[in-house]
Amino acid sequence: MKDAFGAPQSLLVLGGTSEIGLATARRLVARRTRTVWLAGRPSPDLEAAAAALRGLRPETDAVTVRTVPFDALDPSAHEEALGKVFAEGDVDMVLLAFGVLGDQGRDEAAPLAAVRVAQTNYTGAVSAGLICANALRAQGHGSLVVLSSVAGERVRRANFIYGSSKAGLDAFAQGLGDALHGSGVHVMVVRPGFVRTRMTAGLTEAPMATTPEAVAHAIEQGLWRRSETVWVPGAMRLVMSALRHVPRTVFRRLPL
Amino acid sequence: MSDAETSTEPAGPVTGWGRTAPSVARLVRPRSYEEAAAAVRACGTRGGIARGLGRAYGDAAQNAGGAVLDMTGLARIRSIDADAGLVVCDAGVSLHRLMEVLLPLGWFVPVTPGTRYVTVGGAIGADIHGKNHHVSGSFGRHVRAFDLLTADGTIRTVLPGTDLFDATTGGMGLTGVILSATVQLLPVETSLMSVDTERATDLDDLMARLTANDHGYRYSVAWIDLLARGAATGRAVLTRGDHAPYDALPRRARRDPLAFRPGRLPAAPAFVPDGLLSRPAVGLFNELWYRRAPRHRTGELQRLSAFFHPLDGVPHWNRVYGRAGFVQYQFVVGYGREDTLRRIVRRIARRGCPSFLAVLKRFGEGDPGWLSFPMPGWTLALDIPAGLTGLGAFLDELDEEVAGAGGRVYLAKDSRLRPDALRVMYPRLPDFLDLRAELDPRAVFTSDLARRLGL
Ligand SMILES: Cc1cc2nc3c(=O)[nH]c(=O)nc-3n(C[C@H](O)[C@H](O)[C@H](O)COP(=O)(O)OP(=O)(O)OC[C@H]3O[C@@H](n4cnc5c(N)ncnc54)[C@H](O)[C@@H]3O)c2cc1C
Numbered sequence: 185m186k187d188a189f190g191a192p193q194s195l196l197v198l199g200g201t202s203e204i205g206l207a208t209a210r211r212l213v214a215r216r217t218r219t220v221w222l223a224g225r226p227s228p229d230l231e232a233a234a235a236a237l238r239g240l241r242p243e244t245d246a247v248t249v250r251t252v253p254f255d256a257l258d259p260s261a262h263e264e265a266l267g268k269v270f271a272e273g274d275v276d277m278v279l280l281a282f283g284v285l286g287d288q289g290r291d292e293a294a295p296l297a298a299v300r301v302a303q304t305n306y307t308g309a310v311s312a313g314l315i316c317a318n319a320l321r322a323q324g325h326g327s328l329v330v331l332s333s334v335a336g337e338r339v340r341r342a343n344f345i346y347g348s349s350k351a352g353l354d355a356f357a358q359g360l361g362d363a364l365h366g367s368g369v370h371v372m373v374v375r376p377g378f379v380r381t382r383m384t385a386g387l388t389e390a391p392m393a394t395t396p397e398a399v400a401h402a403i404e405q406g407l408w409r410r411s412e413t414v415w416v417p418g419a420m421r422l423v424m425s426a427l428r429h430v431p432r433t434v435f436r437r438l439p440l
Numbered sequence: 441m442s443d444a445e446t447s448t449e450p451a452g453p454v455t456g457w458g459r460t461a462p463s464v465a466r467l468v469r470p471r472s473y474e475e476a477a478a479a480v481r482a483c484g485t486r487g488g489i490a491r492g493l494g495r496a497y498g499d500a501a502q503n504a505g506g507a508v509l510d511m512t513g514l515a516r517i518r519s520i521d522a523d524a525g526l527v528v529c530d531a532g533v534s535l536h537r538l539m540e541v542l543l544p545l546g547w548f549v550p551v552t553p554g555t556r557y558v559t560v561g562g563a564i565g566a567d568i569h570g571k572n573h574h575v576s577g578s579f580g581r582h583v584r585a586f587d588l589l590t591a592d593g594t595i596r597t598v599l600p601g602t603d604l605f606d607a608t609t610g611g612m613g614l615t616g617v618i619l620s621a622t623v624q625l626l627p628v629e630t631s632l633m634s635v636d637t638e639r640a641t642d643l644d645d646l647m648a649r650l651t652a653n654d655h656g657y658r659y660s661v662a663w664i665d666l667l668a669r670g671a672a673t674g675r676a677v678l679t680r681g682d683h684a685p686y687d688a689l690p691r692r693a694r695r696d697p698l699a700f701r702p703g704r705l706p707a708a709p710a711f712v713p714d715g716l717l718s719r720p721a722v723g724l725f726n727e728l729w730y731r732r733a734p735r736h737r738t739g740e741l742q743r744l745s746a747f748f749h750p751l752d753g754v755p756h757w758n759r760v761y762g763r764a765g766f767v768q769y770q771f772v773v774g775y776g777r778e779d780t781l782r783r784i785v786r787r788i789a790r791r792g793c794p795s796f797l798a799v800l801k802r803f804g805e806g807d808p809g810w811l812s813f814p815m816p817g818w819t820l821a822l823d824i825p826a827g828l829t830g831l832g833a834f835l836d837e838l839d840e841e842v843a844g845a846g847g848r849v850y851l852a853k854d855s856r857l858r859p860d861a862l863r864v865m866y867p868r869l870p871d872f873l874d875l876r877a878e879l880d881p882r883a884v885f886t887s888d889l890a891r892r893l894g895l
Contacts (some may be wrong), residue, residue, distance in 0.1 A: 185461070185463075185499065185504070185888050185891045185892035186461055187460075187461065187832070187856040187891075187892065188458065188460035188461055188765070188767050188826050188832075188855035188856045189460075189826060189832040189856060190461070191829065191832060191856075193892065206659040213834075215832065216858065246860075252446065274504075274891065321507055323465070323486075323505045324463050324486070324503075324504035324505030324506070325461075325463040325504035325505065325888070326463055349817060366452070366453065366460065366464070367464055368453055368464030368465075368504055368505070369465045408764075408827075409764065409827075439738055
């Protein structure tokens with residue numbers, strides 16, 4: 185159960201090697217979280233991530249960290265994989281953290297690669313999101329935290345494949361939040377700007393770039409306030425609300 | 441369709457008095473013992489929990505995804521023995537109602553908390569204490585018997601001195617649903633209180649005054665200002681007293697000595713600006729309140745409601761804390777651990793928690809309930825807005841101090857304790873868990889509090 189400050193005791197990270205996902209897990213383990221599920225494609229990285237989380241409280245073996253095979257691109261297996269997690273006990277928080285950036289230039293020329301971006305970021309999230317939402321609804325409590333992106337808020341020419349997948353995800357998550365209103369389940373959409381991670385390594389940094397730790401901090405705050413939308417950094421909200429109104433003829437030419 | 445089903449209300453988010461951590465459950469309002477039994481049978485896999493008037497601050501009377509049995513539909517006073525001072529009533533009867541009915545007969549509830557709006561079931565479930573704990577013990581000590589609906593669907597009459605009695609008093613509803621209880625009352629000559637008030641200039645002065653002559657009063661409590669820093673830390677107003685004897689009444693009041701007339705002000709507004717709870721605003725309030733109190737006054741006649749339940753005059757006062765809600769931190773540390781108390785008070789004062797008046801009281805002997813809160817020592821309770829930055833970690837640190845001194849925090853107020861801290865604080869927890877495992881192996885009775893703390 186979450187405590188009065190929204191700190192969860194159990195956490196399921198979808199996208200178990202996501203840097204933002206793991207930064208959040210570390211932060212929450214430092215508070216109340218004692219059960220963590222890392223869902224992702226089986227890999228040494230996933231196991232290493234689990235071991236690192238366990239290592240945060242080695243003294244007492246106090247945190248239980250388990251991995252579960254999960255592939256966003258294989259929705260037909262989601263029900264069973266995630267069902268197993270919920271069958272083991274309540275999950276106070278689900279963090280939907282998987283996603284791929286793709287390579288805009290290459291993907292424009294290779295539609296099937298673009299489709300994989302869409303299938304991972306959007307279709308995979310629709311499937312996993314609905315399954316988790318139903319399980320949380322049955323519990324009568326819990327938070328579903330969805331990692332969206334400012335890239336979906338106003339889609340740019342430079343990364344519209346990724347951006348549109350996040351736009352779809354963001355809209356889906358908002359609708360899901362409304363659908364779950366009054367069910368005891370809280371849906372929170374997190375919209376970070378440019379986050380310095382492996383995924384963005386080598387890209388030119390956008391202004392107001394942030395870190396996985398900062399996103400994790402914002403998520404913790406959002407849980408506490410029961411926020412529906414969280415921007416990271418917070419000032420991004422103002423920037424985006426201005427950008428939203430820039431006419432397309434101008435927007436197209438902005439050096440973004 | 442049975443009546444229990446027809447009285448199922450649509451699900452809605454449920455919280456405790458502090459309005460934190462809402463969860464959704466099926467609300468069932470049984471109106472008879474049979475309906476209560478049917479509701480327990482129909483609980484389903486996520487179980488059920490009894491709820492009284494929801495005055496526990498945290499998540500004790502909520503049950504995410506399961507059933508919450510609103511017991512206020514079972515509110516009959518079954519019989520009163522006006523000679524022996526015994527009342528038999530349903531668990532959903534409030535202490536307010538008992539006062540209305542019993543005072544004119546010259547009887548008062550044996551223990552009352554800081555609000556009259558709690559049920560008899562809730563009073564037993566949390567084994568509540570009042571300002572008279574140092575002489576009278578907890579509520580459970582005055583219960584002569586209760587009927588308990590257990591997980592197997594049977595109704596058992598439970599008597600003091602048995603394991604089931606001691607597990608249920610303070611057991612936070614987790615042994616079953618209390619349906620009715622027999623309570624021993626206190627005889628009174630009037631409905632007024634004779635009150636002595638004095639000021640203490642700091643915490644040490646306060647502790648000295650309380651220690652010196654608490655035993656001379658049936659009721660004793662100190663309101664303490666935790667925002668005053670430096671030398672004034674812990675300055676306080678002590679109010680102590682007893683039921684006024686008939687002879688103490690002025691002639692006019694003698695005509696109707698047992699009249700019960702609680703005043704009621706308009707409800708607190710639903711929306712309150714955040715600035716109201718800023719440190720300076722709360723500090724100013726505490727300052728004015730301290731100055732208003734007389735330095736020393738004896739034998740003042742006060743209404744029961746003014747003495748025991750000043751906050752009940754403002755319905756929904758919990759709304760002043762806004763959307764984030766608030767937590768109450770109440771702990772006890774034993775006599776001889778005054779250093780821990782001083783340290784905690786200093787830490788709270790230094791941190792500047794915008795807390796309206798905290799309450800300090802001395803407890804008497806511990807009570808037999810396995811999870812009962814009181815133990816001989818000092819108990820301090822304070823309200824803090826849940827939106828205060830870093831509060832979670834700060835209270836964890838206080839827990840360490842409390843547990844390290846052999847003390848504990850009160851579950852009826854709790855919404856944030858760590859399960860491992862609970863184990864240290866309540867040494868009889870293993871007995872409680874064993875009894876529960878035997879009595880209710882499928883955990884029919886469970887609550888958000890139980891899930892959070894592994895009860
Ligand atoms: C302003 C204020 C002042 C307070 N002052 C004090 C004080 O001075 N001393 C003190 O001890 N407490 C105090 N309290 C706390 C309060 O007395 C307890 O939380 C009490 O349990 C509330 O009773 P309730 O009927 O509202 O129960 P709820 O809050 O609805 O439930 C509390 C617990 O009792 C259980 N319960 C309720 N009914 C039944 C039943 N029929 N069968 C089995 N279990 C049941 C619930 O499952 C839950 O675990 C105060 C609370 C407030 C809001």
